[in-house]
């Protein structure tokens with residue numbers, strides 16, 4: 566078995582309100598990494614992460630579960646946590662070992678009460694966190710409103726790094742605002758096609774790209790680099 570030193574192990578903790586899609590994302594991550602040949606679903610009760618009987622009966626995660634993959638000699642542990650506040654002990658245990666947190670925001674609802682409850686624990690441990698707006702393929706997905714709800718709650722600190730081109734049914738493309746490229750995904754997942762930004766999206770992409778660059782270059786009044794989570 567390959568042995569990794571401390572510097573080559575990274576723990577990524579998936580957080581978010583109940584049913585925001587953490588377990589489904591974890592399942593997708595290990596599938597896309599090529600570690601599994603089938604992508605399980607909550608509905609079929611066959612995800613790798615929710616393997617306890619009680620989780621399958623409830624349709625909710627109850628325990629923090631660690632899955633892992635490898636990337637450029639790094640072992641990446643992906644820790645899926647429960648969203649229900651009843652199981653906050655599991656969230657706290659995961660946060661203790663977290664290098665980075667990914668807080669999922671359901672595109673239908675934006676910031677939820679559950680997001681706030683989980684955020685209380687994140688703040689306690691002061692872990693670097695990115696927000697991932699999830700379920701953008703849902704017919705009721707509202708990406709822009711979800712971003713606004715984040716900015717209402719966290720100040721102007723959260724700025725989009727990517728946005729969906731065609732949210733809702735048929736969603737298959739995003740614009741990456743750092744690389745200024747469009748990625749279009751095949752129907753069954755897998756490697757996306759890299760394409761130029763279409764004419765219809767250029768103005769919006771430029772505007773958001775500039776906002777992102779300005780935010781990244783900004784320093785707080787004490788001279789320290791701007792940190793995510795601080796009201797902007």
Ligand SMILES: Nc1nc2c(ncn2[C@@H]2O[C@H](COP(=O)(O)OP(=O)(O)OP(=O)(O)O)[C@@H](O)[C@H]2O)c(=O)[nH]1
Nearest residue numbers: 583584585586587588589607625626647648700703
């Ligand atoms: N349309 C759509 N549905 C999704 C997506 N991700 C998850 N779901 C559905 O949302 C529901 C909740 O998904 P889970 O992966 O269990 O969410 P979770 O955050 O792990 O839930 P808890 O562990 O109970 O907090 C399930 O019915 C999933 O099929 C997505 O990207 N798009």
Ligand SMILES: [Mg+2]
Nearest residue numbers: 587588625626
């Ligand atoms: Mg879950």
